[in-house]
Amino acid sequence: MARILVDADKCQGYGQCCYEAPAIFTLIDAPVTYVADVDESLRDDAERAADACPVQAITVE
Protein backbone atom coordinates (compact mmCIF):
# COMPACT_ATOMS: atom_id res chain seq x y z
CA MET A 1 0.00 0.00 0.00
CA ALA A 2 1.07 3.55 -0.72
CA ARG A 3 -0.28 6.27 1.54
CA ILE A 4 -1.10 9.67 0.02
CA LEU A 5 -1.27 12.87 2.01
CA VAL A 6 -2.24 16.29 0.63
CA ASP A 7 -1.50 19.40 2.67
CA ALA A 8 -4.85 21.17 2.36
CA ASP A 9 -3.30 24.50 3.40
CA LYS A 10 -0.85 24.34 0.50
CA CYS A 11 -3.17 22.98 -2.23
CA GLN A 12 -4.24 25.75 -4.62
CA GLY A 13 -6.20 23.54 -6.99
CA TYR A 14 -3.78 23.60 -9.94
CA GLY A 15 -4.95 20.10 -10.78
CA GLN A 16 -1.64 18.82 -12.17
CA CYS A 17 -1.93 15.73 -9.95
CA CYS A 18 -5.23 14.81 -11.60
CA TYR A 19 -3.49 14.48 -14.96
CA GLU A 20 -0.61 12.41 -13.63
CA ALA A 21 -2.71 10.13 -11.42
CA PRO A 22 -6.40 10.33 -12.38
CA ALA A 23 -7.15 7.17 -10.38
CA ILE A 24 -6.10 8.94 -7.18
CA PHE A 25 -6.86 12.66 -7.53
CA THR A 26 -10.04 14.51 -8.56
CA LEU A 27 -10.34 18.28 -8.72
CA ILE A 28 -13.67 19.93 -8.23
CA ASP A 29 -12.36 22.76 -6.11
CA ALA A 30 -9.28 23.29 -3.94
CA PRO A 31 -8.21 21.36 -1.97
CA VAL A 32 -8.16 18.37 -4.29
CA THR A 33 -10.12 15.22 -3.42
CA TYR A 34 -8.04 12.03 -3.27
CA VAL A 35 -7.84 8.39 -2.26
CA ALA A 36 -5.59 8.16 0.80
CA ASP A 37 -4.55 4.51 0.58
CA VAL A 38 -3.80 3.11 -2.85
CA ASP A 39 -2.43 -0.13 -4.22
CA GLU A 40 1.37 -0.37 -4.58
CA SER A 41 0.88 -0.51 -8.37
CA LEU A 42 -0.18 3.15 -8.27
CA ARG A 43 2.93 4.32 -6.40
CA ASP A 44 4.70 5.53 -9.57
CA ASP A 45 1.66 7.54 -10.63
CA ALA A 46 1.39 8.99 -7.12
CA GLU A 47 5.06 10.02 -7.16
CA ARG A 48 4.68 11.63 -10.58
CA ALA A 49 1.73 13.55 -9.21
CA ALA A 50 3.77 14.67 -6.20
CA ASP A 51 6.59 15.80 -8.54
CA ALA A 52 4.16 17.72 -10.75
CA CYS A 53 2.48 19.66 -7.93
CA PRO A 54 3.47 23.33 -8.30
CA VAL A 55 3.14 23.95 -4.56
CA GLN A 56 4.55 20.55 -3.51
CA ALA A 57 1.51 19.74 -1.39
CA ILE A 58 1.57 15.96 -1.94
CA THR A 59 3.44 13.38 0.14
CA VAL A 60 3.66 9.70 -0.79
CA GLU A 61 4.65 7.25 1.95
Add this chain to the structure above:
Amino acid sequence: MGEVVIVGGGLGALRTAESLRSAGHSGPITVVGDELFPPYNRPPLSKDALLDGIDMARLEFRRRPSVDDVTWRLGRRVVAADLSSGTITLDDGTLLKADGLVVASGIRPRRLPLAGPAEGRFALRTAADAEQIRSRLTPGSHVLIMGAGFIGCEVAATARRLGCEVTVVALDDEPMIRPLGAQVGAAMRRRHEREGVRFRLGHTIDSFHGDEQVRSASLSDGSELPADVVVEAVGSVTNTEWLDGNALDLSDGVLVDSAMRIVGSAMPAVAVGDVARHPNALFGNVPYRVEHWSIPTETGRRAGRTLAAQLSGDDPDTGPFTALPSFWSDQYDISLQSFGMPGLATRLEVVDGSLDEPCIIEYRDDDGLVGVVGIDRTSDLTGYRTRLQDRAIV
Protein backbone atom coordinates in the same frame (compact mmCIF):
# COMPACT_ATOMS: atom_id res chain seq x y z
CA MET B 1 29.01 1.81 -12.79
CA GLY B 2 30.49 5.20 -13.60
CA GLU B 3 30.53 8.48 -11.74
CA VAL B 4 28.03 11.16 -12.60
CA VAL B 5 28.56 14.88 -12.04
CA ILE B 6 25.53 17.15 -12.18
CA VAL B 7 26.33 20.81 -12.76
CA GLY B 8 23.62 23.00 -11.27
CA GLY B 9 21.70 22.50 -8.04
CA GLY B 10 18.08 23.21 -8.90
CA LEU B 11 14.98 21.18 -9.65
CA GLY B 12 16.42 19.71 -12.86
CA ALA B 13 19.45 18.37 -10.95
CA LEU B 14 17.23 16.73 -8.35
CA ARG B 15 14.86 15.11 -10.84
CA THR B 16 17.75 13.83 -12.98
CA ALA B 17 19.45 12.31 -9.92
CA GLU B 18 16.19 10.62 -8.89
CA SER B 19 15.68 9.34 -12.42
CA LEU B 20 19.25 7.99 -12.62
CA ARG B 21 18.57 6.01 -9.46
CA SER B 22 15.19 4.69 -10.54
CA ALA B 23 16.74 3.67 -13.88
CA GLY B 24 19.26 1.54 -11.98
CA HIS B 25 22.37 3.72 -11.87
CA SER B 26 24.03 2.88 -8.56
CA GLY B 27 27.36 4.67 -9.02
CA PRO B 28 28.34 7.89 -7.25
CA ILE B 29 26.46 11.11 -8.08
CA THR B 30 27.87 14.55 -7.23
CA VAL B 31 25.81 17.72 -7.59
CA VAL B 32 27.63 21.06 -7.82
CA GLY B 33 25.38 24.04 -7.14
CA ASP B 34 26.36 27.68 -6.73
CA GLU B 35 23.57 28.46 -4.27
CA LEU B 36 23.84 27.50 -0.60
CA PHE B 37 20.52 25.66 -0.54
CA PRO B 38 19.52 22.25 -1.85
CA PRO B 39 16.90 22.37 -4.65
CA TYR B 40 13.92 24.54 -3.78
CA ASN B 41 10.79 25.83 -5.46
CA ARG B 42 11.32 29.18 -7.19
CA PRO B 43 7.83 30.31 -8.29
CA PRO B 44 6.78 31.44 -4.77
CA LEU B 45 9.75 33.87 -4.75
CA SER B 46 7.71 36.41 -6.73
CA LYS B 47 4.42 35.60 -4.98
CA ASP B 48 3.69 34.13 -1.50
CA ALA B 49 7.29 34.04 -0.31
CA LEU B 50 7.82 37.65 -1.33
CA LEU B 51 4.58 38.60 0.42
CA ASP B 52 4.81 36.52 3.60
CA GLY B 53 8.55 35.93 4.03
CA ILE B 54 10.98 33.32 2.78
CA ASP B 55 10.91 30.05 4.67
CA MET B 56 13.42 27.65 3.06
CA ALA B 57 12.01 24.67 4.93
CA ARG B 58 8.75 25.29 3.10
CA LEU B 59 10.36 25.96 -0.28
CA GLU B 60 12.80 23.05 -0.34
CA PHE B 61 11.78 20.10 -2.50
CA ARG B 62 11.31 16.77 -0.81
CA ARG B 63 14.03 14.44 -2.00
CA ARG B 64 13.40 10.77 -2.59
CA PRO B 65 15.33 8.41 -0.27
CA SER B 66 17.06 7.00 -3.38
CA VAL B 67 19.20 10.16 -3.58
CA ASP B 68 20.25 10.20 0.07
CA ASP B 69 23.77 9.13 -0.95
CA VAL B 70 24.24 11.96 -3.46
CA THR B 71 27.16 14.30 -2.66
CA TRP B 72 26.01 17.93 -2.65
CA ARG B 73 28.74 20.49 -3.23
CA LEU B 74 26.79 23.66 -2.58
CA GLY B 75 28.05 27.21 -2.78
CA ARG B 76 30.49 26.07 -5.48
CA ARG B 77 30.53 27.11 -9.10
CA VAL B 78 31.81 25.12 -12.07
CA VAL B 79 34.17 27.28 -14.13
CA ALA B 80 35.24 24.86 -16.89
CA ALA B 81 34.70 21.41 -18.30
CA ASP B 82 36.73 19.27 -20.68
CA LEU B 83 34.34 16.77 -22.19
CA SER B 84 37.08 14.81 -23.97
CA SER B 85 38.65 13.83 -20.64
CA GLY B 86 35.55 14.13 -18.42
CA THR B 87 37.15 16.77 -16.18
CA ILE B 88 35.05 19.38 -14.37
CA THR B 89 36.82 22.36 -12.76
CA LEU B 90 35.29 24.13 -9.75
CA ASP B 91 35.87 27.73 -8.69
CA ASP B 92 38.13 26.63 -5.81
CA GLY B 93 40.38 24.72 -8.21
CA THR B 94 38.95 21.28 -7.38
CA LEU B 95 38.92 18.86 -10.33
CA LEU B 96 36.12 16.30 -10.56
CA LYS B 97 36.32 13.31 -12.88
CA ALA B 98 33.06 12.25 -14.49
CA ASP B 99 32.02 9.31 -16.66
CA GLY B 100 28.65 10.95 -17.21
CA LEU B 101 27.78 14.67 -17.15
CA VAL B 102 24.44 16.35 -16.50
CA VAL B 103 24.19 20.00 -17.52
CA ALA B 104 21.58 21.55 -15.24
CA SER B 105 23.22 24.95 -14.88
CA GLY B 106 20.08 26.90 -15.76
CA ILE B 107 19.78 30.59 -16.41
CA ARG B 108 20.47 33.89 -14.70
CA PRO B 109 18.61 37.19 -15.05
CA ARG B 110 19.76 39.43 -17.86
CA ARG B 111 21.12 42.72 -16.52
CA LEU B 112 21.25 45.93 -18.51
CA PRO B 113 24.33 48.15 -18.41
CA LEU B 114 22.61 51.40 -17.35
CA ALA B 115 24.30 54.48 -15.97
CA GLY B 116 23.73 55.56 -12.38
CA PRO B 117 23.93 54.12 -8.87
CA ALA B 118 23.76 50.33 -8.41
CA GLU B 119 22.30 50.34 -4.88
CA GLY B 120 18.58 49.63 -5.00
CA ARG B 121 18.70 47.69 -8.28
CA PHE B 122 17.74 44.03 -8.07
CA ALA B 123 16.97 41.02 -10.22
CA LEU B 124 14.95 38.05 -9.00
CA ARG B 125 16.14 34.49 -9.44
CA THR B 126 17.24 33.09 -6.10
CA ALA B 127 15.91 33.00 -2.55
CA ALA B 128 18.72 35.39 -1.60
CA ASP B 129 17.51 37.84 -4.28
CA ALA B 130 13.93 37.58 -2.97
CA GLU B 131 15.10 38.20 0.60
CA GLN B 132 16.87 41.41 -0.44
CA ILE B 133 13.93 42.68 -2.49
CA ARG B 134 11.46 41.85 0.25
CA SER B 135 13.36 43.93 2.80
CA ARG B 136 12.90 46.97 0.52
CA LEU B 137 9.20 46.61 -0.30
CA THR B 138 7.97 48.87 2.47
CA PRO B 139 4.57 50.60 2.29
CA GLY B 140 4.72 53.79 0.24
CA SER B 141 8.09 53.05 -1.35
CA HIS B 142 8.35 53.65 -5.09
CA VAL B 143 8.94 50.39 -6.89
CA LEU B 144 9.96 50.49 -10.51
CA ILE B 145 9.72 47.25 -12.43
CA MET B 146 11.62 46.86 -15.67
CA GLY B 147 10.00 44.30 -17.93
CA ALA B 148 6.37 43.23 -18.17
CA GLY B 149 6.79 39.45 -18.37
CA PHE B 150 5.44 37.04 -15.78
CA ILE B 151 8.08 37.77 -13.15
CA GLY B 152 7.72 41.54 -13.55
CA CYS B 153 3.92 41.34 -13.32
CA GLU B 154 3.95 38.97 -10.36
CA VAL B 155 6.36 41.20 -8.45
CA ALA B 156 4.17 44.20 -9.35
CA ALA B 157 1.11 42.46 -7.89
CA THR B 158 2.96 41.45 -4.72
CA ALA B 159 4.45 44.93 -4.25
CA ARG B 160 0.95 46.47 -4.53
CA ARG B 161 -0.31 44.09 -1.88
CA LEU B 162 2.55 45.26 0.34
CA GLY B 163 1.41 48.86 -0.12
CA CYS B 164 4.12 50.04 -2.53
CA GLU B 165 3.67 52.55 -5.36
CA VAL B 166 4.34 50.45 -8.45
CA THR B 167 5.22 51.43 -12.02
CA VAL B 168 6.05 48.90 -14.74
CA VAL B 169 8.26 50.12 -17.59
CA ALA B 170 8.59 47.90 -20.66
CA LEU B 171 9.27 48.18 -24.35
CA ASP B 172 6.44 45.76 -25.16
CA ASP B 173 2.98 47.06 -26.10
CA GLU B 174 1.25 44.98 -23.43
CA PRO B 175 2.32 42.93 -20.42
CA MET B 176 3.10 39.24 -21.04
CA ILE B 177 2.52 39.83 -24.75
CA ARG B 178 4.87 37.11 -26.00
CA PRO B 179 3.41 34.19 -24.06
CA LEU B 180 -0.22 35.40 -24.00
CA GLY B 181 -0.74 37.69 -27.01
CA ALA B 182 -1.82 41.36 -27.07
CA GLN B 183 -5.52 40.87 -26.24
CA VAL B 184 -4.96 38.75 -23.15
CA GLY B 185 -2.02 40.94 -22.14
CA ALA B 186 -4.28 44.00 -22.34
CA ALA B 187 -6.88 42.30 -20.14
CA MET B 188 -4.20 41.51 -17.57
CA ARG B 189 -2.97 45.12 -17.76
CA ARG B 190 -6.48 46.40 -16.99
CA ARG B 191 -6.63 44.16 -13.95
CA HIS B 192 -3.29 45.49 -12.75
CA GLU B 193 -4.41 49.06 -13.37
CA ARG B 194 -7.54 48.50 -11.31
CA GLU B 195 -5.21 47.45 -8.47
CA GLY B 196 -3.27 50.68 -8.85
CA VAL B 197 -0.25 49.62 -10.92
CA ARG B 198 0.91 52.20 -13.48
CA PHE B 199 2.30 51.07 -16.83
CA ARG B 200 4.74 52.96 -19.07
CA LEU B 201 4.71 50.70 -22.11
CA GLY B 202 6.73 51.26 -25.27
CA HIS B 203 9.47 52.83 -23.17
CA THR B 204 12.88 51.88 -21.88
CA ILE B 205 14.94 53.27 -19.03
CA ASP B 206 17.93 55.36 -20.06
CA SER B 207 19.62 55.90 -16.72
CA PHE B 208 19.22 55.97 -12.96
CA HIS B 209 19.85 58.88 -10.65
CA GLY B 210 20.77 59.26 -6.99
CA ASP B 211 23.96 59.39 -4.95
CA GLU B 212 24.77 55.84 -3.92
CA GLN B 213 21.15 54.72 -3.81
CA VAL B 214 18.79 54.91 -6.80
CA ARG B 215 16.18 57.66 -6.29
CA SER B 216 14.78 58.08 -9.78
CA ALA B 217 14.98 56.85 -13.36
CA SER B 218 14.98 58.65 -16.73
CA LEU B 219 12.82 57.12 -19.42
CA SER B 220 13.44 57.07 -23.17
CA ASP B 221 10.88 59.89 -23.65
CA GLY B 222 12.81 62.14 -21.29
CA SER B 223 10.41 61.85 -18.36
CA GLU B 224 11.63 61.00 -14.88
CA LEU B 225 10.09 58.54 -12.41
CA PRO B 226 10.77 58.26 -8.66
CA ALA B 227 12.31 54.88 -7.80
CA ASP B 228 13.46 53.61 -4.40
CA VAL B 229 13.57 49.99 -5.53
CA VAL B 230 14.18 48.77 -9.08
CA VAL B 231 13.39 45.18 -10.01
CA GLU B 232 14.86 44.22 -13.37
CA ALA B 233 12.91 41.41 -15.02
CA VAL B 234 14.07 41.69 -18.60
CA GLY B 235 14.72 38.09 -19.50
CA SER B 236 17.48 35.60 -18.94
CA VAL B 237 20.94 34.51 -20.00
CA THR B 238 21.89 30.82 -20.12
CA ASN B 239 24.69 29.60 -17.87
CA THR B 240 26.85 27.83 -20.44
CA GLU B 241 30.15 29.76 -20.43
CA TRP B 242 31.79 26.91 -18.49
CA LEU B 243 31.14 24.62 -21.48
CA ASP B 244 33.05 26.81 -23.96
CA GLY B 245 35.81 25.06 -25.92
CA ASN B 246 33.98 21.74 -26.32
CA ALA B 247 32.67 22.40 -29.85
CA LEU B 248 29.03 22.27 -28.68
CA ASP B 249 26.09 24.25 -30.08
CA LEU B 250 25.66 26.84 -27.30
CA SER B 251 23.89 29.42 -29.45
CA ASP B 252 20.83 29.36 -27.13
CA GLY B 253 21.44 27.10 -24.18
CA VAL B 254 22.71 23.60 -24.93
CA LEU B 255 21.37 21.75 -27.97
CA VAL B 256 20.16 18.24 -27.13
CA ASP B 257 18.30 15.47 -28.97
CA SER B 258 14.97 13.92 -27.97
CA ALA B 259 16.79 11.72 -25.43
CA MET B 260 18.34 14.91 -23.89
CA ARG B 261 21.83 13.86 -25.11
CA ILE B 262 24.06 16.88 -25.77
CA VAL B 263 24.67 17.03 -29.51
CA GLY B 264 28.38 16.71 -30.32
CA SER B 265 29.51 15.75 -26.81
CA ALA B 266 32.72 13.72 -26.53
CA MET B 267 31.42 11.94 -23.40
CA PRO B 268 28.02 10.66 -22.23
CA ALA B 269 26.34 13.96 -21.39
CA VAL B 270 22.78 15.22 -21.10
CA ALA B 271 21.21 18.62 -20.45
CA VAL B 272 17.96 19.38 -18.61
CA GLY B 273 15.69 22.23 -17.55
CA ASP B 274 15.88 25.90 -18.55
CA VAL B 275 19.27 25.51 -20.23
CA ALA B 276 18.37 22.58 -22.52
CA ARG B 277 17.27 23.42 -26.07
CA HIS B 278 15.26 20.32 -26.77
CA PRO B 279 13.02 19.10 -29.59
CA ASN B 280 9.40 18.31 -28.77
CA ALA B 281 7.35 16.14 -31.11
CA LEU B 282 4.21 18.01 -30.02
CA PHE B 283 5.61 21.15 -31.63
CA GLY B 284 7.27 19.96 -34.83
CA ASN B 285 10.53 18.82 -33.22
CA VAL B 286 12.04 22.30 -33.57
CA PRO B 287 14.42 22.60 -30.61
CA TYR B 288 13.29 25.24 -28.10
CA ARG B 289 14.38 26.23 -24.66
CA VAL B 290 11.29 26.34 -22.47
CA GLU B 291 11.51 28.16 -19.14
CA HIS B 292 8.40 26.55 -17.68
CA TRP B 293 8.25 24.95 -14.27
CA SER B 294 7.29 21.52 -15.60
CA ILE B 295 10.32 21.24 -17.90
CA PRO B 296 13.09 20.37 -15.38
CA THR B 297 10.99 17.47 -14.14
CA GLU B 298 10.09 16.19 -17.62
CA THR B 299 13.55 16.61 -19.16
CA GLY B 300 15.26 15.37 -15.98
CA ARG B 301 13.21 12.20 -15.96
CA ARG B 302 14.12 11.47 -19.57
CA ALA B 303 17.79 12.49 -19.20
CA GLY B 304 18.31 10.27 -16.15
CA ARG B 305 17.08 7.22 -18.05
CA THR B 306 19.26 8.09 -21.04
CA LEU B 307 22.44 8.54 -19.02
CA ALA B 308 21.83 5.41 -16.92
CA ALA B 309 21.50 3.40 -20.14
CA GLN B 310 24.63 4.93 -21.66
CA LEU B 311 26.71 4.26 -18.54
CA SER B 312 25.70 0.61 -18.45
CA GLY B 313 26.48 0.16 -22.15
CA ASP B 314 22.85 0.00 -23.28
CA ASP B 315 21.19 1.97 -26.05
CA PRO B 316 19.05 4.79 -24.69
CA ASP B 317 15.46 5.29 -25.77
CA THR B 318 15.73 7.71 -28.70
CA GLY B 319 11.96 7.93 -29.26
CA PRO B 320 10.22 11.30 -29.46
CA PHE B 321 10.02 13.65 -26.47
CA THR B 322 6.40 14.65 -26.00
CA ALA B 323 6.14 16.40 -22.64
CA LEU B 324 3.39 19.00 -22.64
CA PRO B 325 4.72 22.32 -21.32
CA SER B 326 2.56 23.99 -18.72
CA PHE B 327 2.84 27.17 -16.72
CA TRP B 328 0.75 29.12 -14.29
CA SER B 329 0.81 32.54 -12.73
CA ASP B 330 -0.95 34.07 -9.76
CA GLN B 331 -1.46 37.82 -9.71
CA TYR B 332 -3.73 39.25 -6.99
CA ASP B 333 -6.57 36.73 -6.81
CA ILE B 334 -6.27 35.87 -10.50
CA SER B 335 -5.10 32.38 -11.29
CA LEU B 336 -3.83 31.88 -14.79
CA GLN B 337 -2.89 28.46 -16.11
CA SER B 338 -1.61 27.31 -19.49
CA PHE B 339 -0.89 24.11 -21.34
CA GLY B 340 1.09 23.85 -24.56
CA MET B 341 3.00 26.69 -26.22
CA PRO B 342 0.58 29.60 -26.65
CA GLY B 343 3.58 31.76 -27.61
CA LEU B 344 3.80 29.87 -30.93
CA ALA B 345 0.23 30.79 -31.94
CA THR B 346 -0.66 32.99 -34.88
CA ARG B 347 -4.20 33.63 -33.65
CA LEU B 348 -6.27 33.24 -30.53
CA GLU B 349 -9.91 32.98 -29.63
CA VAL B 350 -11.74 33.47 -26.36
CA VAL B 351 -14.03 30.46 -26.36
CA ASP B 352 -15.69 30.60 -23.00
CA GLY B 353 -16.27 33.64 -20.81
CA SER B 354 -14.89 37.08 -21.61
CA LEU B 355 -11.41 38.48 -21.15
CA ASP B 356 -12.17 40.59 -18.09
CA GLU B 357 -13.82 37.66 -16.34
CA PRO B 358 -12.98 33.99 -15.88
CA CYS B 359 -12.38 32.62 -19.38
CA ILE B 360 -10.66 30.08 -21.60
CA ILE B 361 -8.51 31.19 -24.55
CA GLU B 362 -7.49 28.85 -27.38
CA TYR B 363 -4.22 29.49 -29.22
CA ARG B 364 -3.74 28.16 -32.76
CA ASP B 365 -1.26 28.07 -35.60
CA ASP B 366 -1.90 26.82 -39.15
CA ASP B 367 -1.88 23.21 -37.95
CA GLY B 368 -4.38 23.71 -35.15
CA LEU B 369 -4.35 24.12 -31.39
CA VAL B 370 -0.90 24.88 -29.92
CA GLY B 371 -1.90 26.07 -26.48
CA VAL B 372 -4.65 27.02 -24.10
CA VAL B 373 -4.85 29.54 -21.28
CA GLY B 374 -7.45 29.53 -18.54
CA ILE B 375 -8.05 32.58 -16.38
CA ASP B 376 -9.63 31.40 -13.13
CA ARG B 377 -10.76 28.27 -14.98
CA THR B 378 -8.13 25.76 -13.89
CA SER B 379 -10.44 22.81 -13.40
CA ASP B 380 -11.94 23.21 -16.90
CA LEU B 381 -8.75 22.64 -18.91
CA THR B 382 -8.66 18.84 -18.72
CA GLY B 383 -9.96 18.16 -22.24
CA TYR B 384 -7.47 20.61 -23.73
CA ARG B 385 -4.58 18.80 -22.17
CA THR B 386 -5.61 15.60 -23.93
CA ARG B 387 -6.10 17.39 -27.26
CA LEU B 388 -2.68 19.03 -27.07
CA GLN B 389 -0.99 15.78 -26.11
CA ASP B 390 -2.51 14.22 -29.25
CA ARG B 391 -0.57 16.66 -31.45
CA ALA B 392 2.50 14.41 -31.34
CA ILE B 393 4.05 13.79 -34.74
CA VAL B 394 5.56 10.40 -34.00
